[in-house]
Amino acid sequence: MNKIKVIASDEEIPELKNHFKVIAGPGAGKTHWLITHIQNVLKNANNLTSTSKIACITYTTVAGEEIQKRLGSDQSKVEVSTIHSFLYANIVKPYVHLLKDEDNNVLVNVERLDGHDENIATSGKIYSWQQAAGNSYIKDKQKIKECLEKLDWKIEEDGICLKPRKPYLSKVGRYSIRIDDLILYKQLFWKEGIIHHEDVLYFAYKLLEEYPMLLDHLSSKYPYIFLDEFQDTSPIQTEIIKKMSVTGTVIGVIGDPAQSIYKFQGASHQEFISFSLPNHITYSIEKNRRCGSKIIEFLNHIRSGDELRQKPIAGAAETEVHFYEYNNNTYDHIITFHELRSRLGLVNDYCILARNNDTVRQLRNAESMDIWSAFDEVDSDREKFIKRILSACKLVRDGRQELAVKEIIKALKTENGGLLKPPFQDKQYISLMFKRSLAVDLIEQIGSWKENFFDNSLCDLYETLYDSLKQKNYLLKKISRGRIKEFADSTSIKLLLDNLILPEEKLSEIRTIHKAKGMEFESVLLYLSSIEDVEKLISPDIDSEEDDTRILYVALSRAKTLLCIACPSLDANIRAELSSIKLIPVINMGDH
Numbered sequence: 159m160n161k162i163k164v165i166a167s168d169e170e171i172p173e174l175k176n177h178f179k180v181i182a183g184p185g186a187g188k189t190h191w192l193i194t195h196i197q198n199v200l201k202n203a204n205n206l207t208s209t210s211k212i213a214c215i216t217y218t219t220v221a222g223e224e225i226q227k228r229l230g231s232d233q234s235k236v237e238v239s240t241i242h243s244f245l246y247a248n249i250v251k252p253y254v255h256l257l258k259d260e261d262n263n264v265l266v267n268v269e270r271l272d273g274h275d276e277n278i279a280t281s282g283k284i285y286s287w288q289q290a291a292g293n294s295y296i297k298d299k300q301k302i303k304e305c306l307e308k309l310d311w312k313i314e315e316d317g318i319c320l321k322p323r324k325p326y327l328s329k330v331g332r333y334s335i336r337i338d339d340l341i342l343y344k345q346l347f348w349k350e351g352i353i354h355h356e357d358v359l360y361f362a363y364k365l366l367e368e369y370p371m372l373l374d375h376l377s378s379k380y381p382y383i384f385l386d387e388f389q390d391t392s393p394i395q396t397e398i399i400k401k402m403s404v405t406g407t408v409i410g411v412i413g414d415p416a417q418s419i420y421k422f423q424g425a426s427h428q429e430f431i432s433f434s435l436p437n438h439i440t441y442s443i444e445k446n447r448r449c450g451s452k453i454i455e456f457l458n459h460i461r462s463g464d465e466l467r468q469k470p471i472a473g474a475a476e477t478e479v480h481f482y483e484y485n486n487n488t489y490d491h492i493i494t495f496h497e498l499r500s501r502l503g504l505v506n507d508y509c510i511l512a513r514n515n516d517t518v519r520q521l522r523n524a525e526s527m528d529i530w531s532a533f534d535e536v537d538s539d540r541e542k543f544i545k546r547i548l549s550a551c552k553l554v555r556d557g558r559q560e561l562a563v564k565e566i567i568k569a570l571k572t573e574n575g576g577l578l579k580p581p582f583q584d585k586q587y588i589s590l591m592f593k594r595s596l597a598v599d600l601i602e603q604i605g606s607w608k609e610n611f612f613d614n615s616l617c618d619l620y621e622t623l624y625d626s627l628k629q630k631n632y633l634l635k636k637i638s639r640g641r642i643k644e645f646a647d648s649t650s651i652k653l654l655l656d657n658l659i660l661p662e663e664k665l666s667e668i669r670t671i672h673k674a675k676g677m678e679f680e681s682v683l684l685y686l687s688s689i690e691d692v693e694k695l696i697s698p699d700i701d702s703e704e705d706d707t708r709i710l711y712v713a714l715s716r717a718k719t720l721l722c723i724a725c726p727s728l729d730a731n732i733r734a735e736l737s738s739i740k741l742i743p744v745i746n747m748g749d750h
């Protein structure tokens with residue numbers, strides 16, 4: 159094995175002609191390094207001509223746009239795209255007409271070819287395919303659909319072939335779908351000029367195999383190709399990249415094997431570990447610029463068994479990693495998390511992460527059954543009024559004054575004749591113009607609320623608003639007794655504010671781990687729905703063939719300052735084990 163050179167995330171590497179592999183953990187600043195390296199090549203390489211470019215391959219279009227933006231004026235010499243777009247534009251679109259079927263017919267209807275698209279197995283497509291395959295005796299269309307919509311190209315010993323994503327998908331009742339018939343399904347689309355995302359890789363691979371001179375053309379156009387997030391690359395992509403290296407392109411890959419989480423799409427973390435080219439140099443970046451030092455210590459425990467040991471940067475936050483157990487009420491744990499954030503004075507962005515879509519849905523539902531629903535049940539008019547006021551407060555904090563004014567205008571609800579609705583007292587008229595000026599005054603006041611004001615109760619907030627409105631000759635109904643009084647006394651403004659989700663934030667705060675890849679948040683709550691996942695934190699296997707530990711690792715490494723783990727009920731042994739890996743139990747406010 160070749161030696162690994164440690165580099166810094168803003169360091170230029172001098173060996174421009176060597177293939178390289180950069181191994182860097184979460185928060186290492188991989189994108190930053192990649193941009194520095196591209197600029198370095200643009201400045202110093204002598205084999206870039208007026209007709210050649212650097213290819214920079216990113217995993218998502220969004221990541222590509224970010225790199226393009228940061229490259230600024232250099233972007234005209236760099237082709238930033240996903241591997242699919244790169245291969246489509248350079249190989250598939252211009253040359254796919256060269257590929258023929260067994261009867262020497264063109265494989266794809268190029269006149270109608272326009273980008274790549276999903277292959278939806280409509281009943282018409284299933285019918286045509288069954289006719290072509292001669293298997294109309296298979297009646298369960300739903301099962302057939304499931305199989306046809308989950309087909310992958312795989313590299314096997316005897317070449318590239320089309321297979322169902324999971325072997326069981328080809329079993330339909332007592333029948334089996336013949337693997338050789340699957341291509342007939344693809345051909346139905348190709349005849350219409352529709353090629354699937356994954357077909358792009360297949361066609362590119364086939365074309366480069368059958369017409370090797372295309373590789374020379376590709377390499378002279380792109381003397382350098384750099385691939386970000388290479389841990390999630392599929393074997394076909396790796397093969398294509400290796401082919402390009404033979405014809406002279408310098409290949410640079412960057413990624414983190416411990417964050418390889420796309421096995422279901424054919425990626426394998428082993429692929430990145432064993433990726434090697436003649437005379438390639440391996441670098442590693444050890445710093446983690448994102449996470450606090452205790453989080454990094456915990457992350458290093460999770461990736462023990464792997465060579466990379468991350469180091470914090472000077473001045474990194476030192477917040478402990480926390481855990482707590484939730485009962486059946488999923489909302490309770492969200493409250494515990496927010497209470498912890500507020501105890502630690504963390505007011506910036508947060509994210510709640512779960513393994514799968516079902517859990518995310520369950521958590522989102524729980525969140526809508528939150529403190530606001532309880533408020534609504536007790537007093538719906540006041541709930542609507544306060545929600546608008548606090549939404550305006552959030553908007554003011556985000557510097558979106560004009561939207562905040564609009565929220566307040568909505569809080570001052572009137573009937574047709576201009577009479578204010580509850581919680582205002584009856585028979586008070588307000589003109590449209592005055593509504594706006596009152597809203598502007600209130601916004602000014604809201605903007606002056608200090609952080610400690612939010613520790614007060616809802617009752618105090620209501621009183622404050624009562625007084626300000628009274629000065630303008632508008633009267634709210636007083637809160638004096640009953641359930642609303644009890645609720646308003648016992649609920650903090652902070653709790654309401656923390657649980658207030660503006661419409662545009664709604665989907666963003668609770669998400670699957672896969673959707674949080676590459677992102678970072680001040681606070682992260684990882685919601686574990688099984689004891690097995692808790693056990694994976696205690697005895698992690700980062701090198702496992704399955705992605706489970708790595709998926710948890712990706713979630714844990716999104717946190718900058720606060721990392722918190724919500725677990726199902728644990729027994730004393732597991733609790734002790736969590737303590738032994740330095741996880742700190744959260745003591746509920748109510749338990750003090």
Ligand SMILES: Nc1ncnc2c1ncn2[C@@H]1O[C@H](COP(=O)(O)OP(=O)(O)OP(=O)(O)O)[C@@H](O)[C@H]1O
Nearest residue numbers: 167168183184185186187188189190447448676677
């Ligand atoms: N050279 C640098 N100087 C200062 N800050 C940096 C530098 N490189 C990265 N950062 C900051 O460090 C943080 C982590 O960087 P980034 O998100 O690029 O990490 P990453 O390696 O892509 O991590 P991940 O694998 O988790 O996606 C970001 O907040 C980024 O702005």
